[in-house]
Amino acid sequence: MGIKEKLSKKINNQQFVRNYRRMWPFVKPYWFRALVAMLLCFPVGSMDAVVAWSLRPFLDVVLVKDTATSAQAWWVPAFIVGLTVVQGILTYALTYLNTWLGVHISNDLKQALFNKLVTFEAAFFDARNSGVIVQRFNNDADMACAGLLDNVRLFVSRFFSSVSLVFVLLYNSWQLSIIAIIILGVTFYPVTRIRNMIKSVMRQSVNVMAKTITMMNETYAGNRTITAYNYQNQQKTNFAGVMKELFRLRIKMTQRTAWLTPMMHITTSLGVAAAIGYGSHLIISGDLTTGAFVSFITALLLLYNPLKHIGNQFNKVQFSFMAVERCFSQLERTPPIRDKENAVELKEVRDTIEFRNVDFSYKKGTPVLKKINLNVKVGQSIALVGNSGGGKSTIVNLIPRFYDVTTKKGGIFIDGVDIRDMTLESLRDKMAVVFQDNFLFDGTVRDNVKIGKPDATDEEIMTALDMAYLTDFIKSQKDGLDTRIGERGVLLSGGQKQRVAIARAFIKNAPIIILDEATSALDNKSEVVVQKAIENLMKDRTVFVIAHRLSTVRNADKIVVVNEGKIVETGTHDELMAIESGVYRALYNTQFQKGLHTLKTEPAEESTIDKPVIKQDKSSMPTETIQEVA
Numbered sequence: 001m002g003i004k005e006k007l008s009k010k011i012n013n014q015q016f017v018r019n020y021r022r023m024w025p026f027v028k029p030y031w032f033r034a035l036v037a038m039l040l041c042f043p044v045g046s047m048d049a050v051v052a053w054s055l056r057p058f059l060d061v062v063l064v065k066d067t068a069t070s071a072q073a074w075w076v077p078a079f080i081v082g083l084t085v086v087q088g089i090l091t092y093a094l095t096y097l098n099t100w101l102g103v104h105i106s107n108d109l110k111q112a113l114f115n116k117l118v119t120f121e122a123a124f125f126d127a128r129n130s131g132v133i134v135q136r137f138n139n140d141a142d143m144a145c146a147g148l149l150d151n152v153r154l155f156v157s158r159f160f161s162s163v164s165l166v167f168v169l170l171y172n173s174w175q176l177s178i179i180a181i182i183i184l185g186v187t188f189y190p191v192t193r194i195r196n197m198i199k200s201v202m203r204q205s206v207n208v209m210a211k212t213i214t215m216m217n218e219t220y221a222g223n224r225t226i227t228a229y230n231y232q233n234q235q236k237t238n239f240a241g242v243m244k245e246l247f248r249l250r251i252k253m254t255q256r257t258a259w260l261t262p263m264m265h266i267t268t269s270l271g272v273a274a275a276i277g278y279g280s281h282l283i284i285s286g287d288l289t290t291g292a293f294v295s296f297i298t299a300l301l302l303l304y305n306p307l308k309h310i311g312n313q314f315n316k317v318q319f320s321f322m323a324v325e326r327c328f329s330q331l332e333r334t335p336p337i338r339d340k341e342n343a344v345e346l347k348e349v350r351d352t353i354e355f356r357n358v359d360f361s362y363k364k365g366t367p368v369l370k371k372i373n374l375n376v377k378v379g380q381s382i383a384l385v386g387n388s389g390g391g392k393s394t395i396v397n398l399i400p401r402f403y404d405v406t407t408k409k410g411g412i413f414i415d416g417v418d419i420r421d422m423t424l425e426s427l428r429d430k431m432a433v434v435f436q437d438n439f440l441f442d443g444t445v446r447d448n449v450k451i452g453k454p455d456a457t458d459e460e461i462m463t464a465l466d467m468a469y470l471t472d473f474i475k476s477q478k479d480g481l482d483t484r485i486g487e488r489g490v491l492l493s494g495g496q497k498q499r500v501a502i503a504r505a506f507i508k509n510a511p512i513i514i515l516d517e518a519t520s521a522l523d524n525k526s527e528v529v530v531q532k533a534i535e536n537l538m539k540d541r542t543v544f545v546i547a548h549r550l551s552t553v554r555n556a557d558k559i560v561v562v563n564e565g566k567i568v569e570t571g572t573h574d575e576l577m578a579i580e581s582g583v584y585r586a587l588y589n590t591q592f593q594k595g596l597h598t599l600k601t602e603p604a605e606e607s608t609i610d611k612p613v614i615k616q617d618k619s620s621m622p623t624e625t626i627q628e629v630a
Contacts, residue, residue: 022328023144026105026112037097038156040090045157047087049164051080052299056172056291094157098149106145109327113137116330121337122402123362131214135206136326143323165303172296173288176275180300183271187264187304198256202322205249211242221488268304275300337404339423346426349378349511350415353399353542357410360394360403368394370565376558378511381543383553385587386562392546395562396514399544400431432510434534436517438501440489445474446481448489448500452508460507467536468503469529470496495530502533513543550588559584 027034117137125133169177219226219235226235275297282288358372369391376382384392397403398412401419405411411418419427432452440448449461456464461481465471473496477483489497505513515534531552547553554573561569561576561584569576569584576584 022324023105026108026145027101029108030101030104033097034101037094037101037153040094040097041153041156042160044087044090044094045160045162046164047083048161048302049168049299050083052165052295052302053168053171054079055298056289056295094153098153102145102149105149106141109141109145110138112331113141113327116333119335119338120333121335121404122397124335126362129210129214130217131210131212132207134213134217135210136330139209140323140326144320144327146320162303165299168299169296169303172292172299173279173282175282176279176288176296176300179274179278180271180303183267183274184303187267187271198253198318199322201249201253201256202319205246205253206322206326208242208246208249212239212246215239215242271304272297272300337401337424340421343423344417344421346414346417346419346422346430349430349542352377352413352415353512354413354416355395355410356413357407358395358398358405358412359407359410360391360398361406362403368565369398372565372567374560374567374570376542376544378542379540380557381538381545381555383545383547383556383559384562385547385550385553385559385584386568387587388548390562391565392562393516396433396516396544396546399512399514400428400433430510431512431514432505432508432537433514433516434498434501434505434537438489438497440485440492440497440500442485442487444479444482444484445470445500448485449503449507452504452506456507461503464503464507465499467506468499468533470499470503498530499533502530502537506537511541513537513541515543515545515547517546517548550584550591561587 114137117133166177166181169180215235215238226232279288279293279296283290283293353376355372355374358369359367360369361367372395374382374395384395386392394403398405399419401424404420411420413419414422414427441451445465446458446461449464450456452464453460458481462471462474465474474480474483485491485500489500492500515538545553545556553559557572559569559571559573559576560567563583569579569582571579576582577588579585
């Protein structure tokens with residue numbers, strides 16, 4: 001064996017031991033049941049050897065010498081039947097225990113993976129599709145636990161069985177035993193070589209299986225888009241391509257492993273043939289009795305039989321080992337956005353939120369933000385405007401540390417303290433975010449609003465819904481707060497989804513509010529109601545607003561114009577409009593001209609185009625309009 005082969009074998013052995021050590025914390029709570037399962041492997045594995053051993057006295061005394069009584073002739077068959085019954089009962093108990101352990105350990109591993117998943121930063125999810133997440137954090141846990149437990153049971157039971165059977169072989173004939181053990185070593189050698197041959201194919205297969213999950217998820221979430229654009233045939237073609245790739249990989253796996261099983265058949269048959277040939281010689285020479293020979297051949301067949309199917313079992317074990325490695329690569333991953341040692345708690349926001357020379361890149365070498373400097377006083381409303389892709393959303397995403405700034409000399413400071421020196425929980429506890437496309441969880445209105453305050457009372461929830469103009473909608477529903485909204489809120493309109501998200505932010509009562517284009521995806525009527533809800537949410541808070549419709553931010557305390565990752569203008573609406581050839585003025589005039597055109601064709605929409613609605617009083621909203629939209 002060369003140096004490379006020895007090194008590969010050493011690494012594989014180390015991985016084998018490391019995988020089981022990694023799994024021990026998940027097995028430890030159930031160690032007693034695991035021990036019982038291990039102990040049951042001894043009688044289950046050893047009883048095959050007892051059956052083989054019992055054949056020798058039966059044949060020598062009853063059949064060959066013909067001196068046995070009727071009772072002696074029956075005791076061995078009865079003993080074998082009784083032994084088989086006991087073995088069957090113990091096998092059932094062992095299977096039950098292994099299933100019980102497997103489910104518990106798998107669930108605990110999934111829980112640990114899920115607990116880790118929710119700590120990962122936004123960039124982690126940006127770089128992975130949903131299929132990879134499901135595969136890594138769910139399917140791999142099942143594969144890891146099932147494979148390792150089956151492997152342990154198989155290894156331990158086969159170990160005791162093999163030791164017992166080898167003892168029977170030696171008991172009957174040491175000469176034939178040497179032949180059997182040599183053949184056994186020859187049979188096992190290919191198994192040590194196959195792992196490296198199939199590792200890359202296994203990895204590719206897992207990736208393709210993850211892709212199938214992604215396509216299923218996309219088809220579920222994008223079913224309306226698929227239908228609207230008659231995309232069914234293309235989607236079918238895409239999925240067929242994935243299935244073709246999966247078929248190719250499985251055939252490749254078969255090509256690399258299927259030879260193992262027939263090869264095992266051939267080598268074991270050679271061992272049996274050699275034992276029969278040499279055993280016949282020993283019988284003729286008087287060195288071996290017929291009973292000992294039959295007992296030996298029976299033990300040899302019982303020893304060799306599992307080896308014939310070791311190829312399939314080996315594949316499963318390797319898949320489980322790779323699943324363990326993938327699971328623990330995630331569990332051992334340290335999220336880049338985390339609490340520093342001795343991080344301070346943000347108890348309140350008293351004075352300022354300041355950006356100092358903030359740079360940021362999603363990809364190294366491709367800057368998105370460049371030297372952002374911005375000072376925001378507590379209680380101010382800050383509107384971020386500019387062309388799409390300029391970096392507005394990135395700026396507000398840095399405040400709750402969805403991403404971390406990449407600058408070393410600057411940062412974001414709250415009351416003079418770098419937010420990276422604060423605990424994530426206390427930082428995010430002071431903020432509420434309303435996105436353009438807010439995520440609602442499958443459940444009820446109550447469940448989704450309480451995300452902002454898990455211990456909220458029904459009275460507090462109704463107050464938040466009232467401020468979000470959803471009271472009439474809730475009262476019109478038979479189940480009220482327990483009205484189910486479907487996965488991602490599919491049973492609600494766009495305006496209703498936004499107002500549930502606003503109620504969620506309202507009940508949190510955070511001092512900092514981030515509104516990331518919260519009304520841009522709505523029609524004009526829905527925008528009127530949602531804008532009124534936003535107005536309630538903004539009162540007495542520090543607010544960051546991203547809006548494409550500049551008419552809705554005219555009354556902001558400060559308007560920040562962002563273009564190509566830089567702040568190009570800052571000021572109030574009037575100050576920015578006074579700048580000749582200013583970027584804001586050009587944007588506003590462009591929208592205003594579009595607004596005039598809309599006014600001529602759709603006069604009923606006037607209030608949502610050229611009149612700011614942020615400062616309107618709640619009482620000014622017509623009740624019938626609210627009810628109509630709700």
